[in-house]
Amino acid sequence: MKKAIIIVLLVSILMFGCLDFLGGKPAGTSSGTTSGTNTGTTTGQTVKNESTGVVITGETNKSIVHNETTGGTTVKPPGIQYVHTPELPFTVDFIYVGDETHQGDAILIKKGDADILIDAGPDKKGVKVNAFLTSRAIDDIELLISTHADPEHYSGIYAVADKYDIEEAWWMGNSFENSDYEALLSKLTTKKIPVKSVAKGNSITINGMKLEVLNPSKLGGAFKGTEGLDNDAIAVKITDRDFCLLLTSDILFGAQTYLQNNADVKCKIMQSPFHGLGTGNSQIGQLLIKVDPDDVIVSGGPSDTSTDPKGTRFSLYELLKLYKIDHYDNYNGKTVEITSDGTDYGIKYVG
Secondary structure, eight states: OOOHOOOOOHHHHHHHHHHHHOOOOOTTTTOOOOSSSEEEEEEEEEEEETTTEEEEEEEEEEEEEOBOOOOTOOSSTOOOEEEETTOOOOEEEEOOOOOSSSSOEEEEEEEEEEEEEEEOOOOGGHHHHHHHHHHHOOBSSSSSEOOOHHHHHHHTTHHHHHSBSOOOOESSOHHHHTTHHHHHHHHHHTTTTTEEEETTOOHHHHHHHEEEESSSSTTSSSSSSHHHHHHHHHHEEETTTTTTEEOTTTHHHHHHHHHHSOOOOSSSEEGGGGGGHHHHHHHHHHHHHHHHEEEEEOOOOOOOOOTTSTTTTHHHHHHHHTTTTEEGGGGGSSSSEEESSSSEEEEEEEO
């Protein structure tokens, strides 16, 4: 009997060893590495709205490794397709999507065949965003980033998703019980778009351009209640060669303090948080010192106080003047466009 047991054990060891040598794996095991695609750990984040029953599950803590080959072809993150031309210049457009009552963000980043869209403004501006994308000959969107569950930022995505193929979408992992936002995420999932929740530490490189998430500090956010809705918005640092741009969405003082103390935020251009309005800029001085930008972009929409010296934007403009920082505002009805070759850059109004 002992001999029989020993023989069975030896045969089992040989079979498993051969499988591993040949590249096979017994059921229930996995390879320790992934070649040229994704590495890191993945956990599930599930959000459910009890009133609607909508459930959205996203991937978290996932590092995306972008390995590039030569000869005009690429090994890209799964699902993301574009012609690999990292030497090309690029543009960043802060599309004007505001009106008399709304602020809003819609930012297009285009480098060759790679197109990235961050937010898409309020619902009634989705058609305008689509028209702008058409004017830029956008054929599909490699990456869509929805910064947070504010309808002035996400509602236009409905129209964009109806018109364009989206190869990957990011969100911050907390809907703050906004059933309409959850419905949007479900719509993207139904269209077979990978929808991933991201936080500080997540990054991706597309066509030589690195997008690094700096906020929220953890998946699902670090702040609670209505303050968390804005403070936990996705903030992204975009780096291409010697150029750097910091996009801040609607983050308030709490998240601004976190950024200046926990991230390398020094960049040539910075988007003013919260559309330049007082709530998000009342204590912005320290962040401006840490970022040390040459130019600040103020996006959003007009308001009765936008040009009033006693208005909500006045304190920001006074600081910019004090620090000798130029600013460009898209709430005058024109899109602000940045063009760069990775070293030098220019800013102008278009449209």
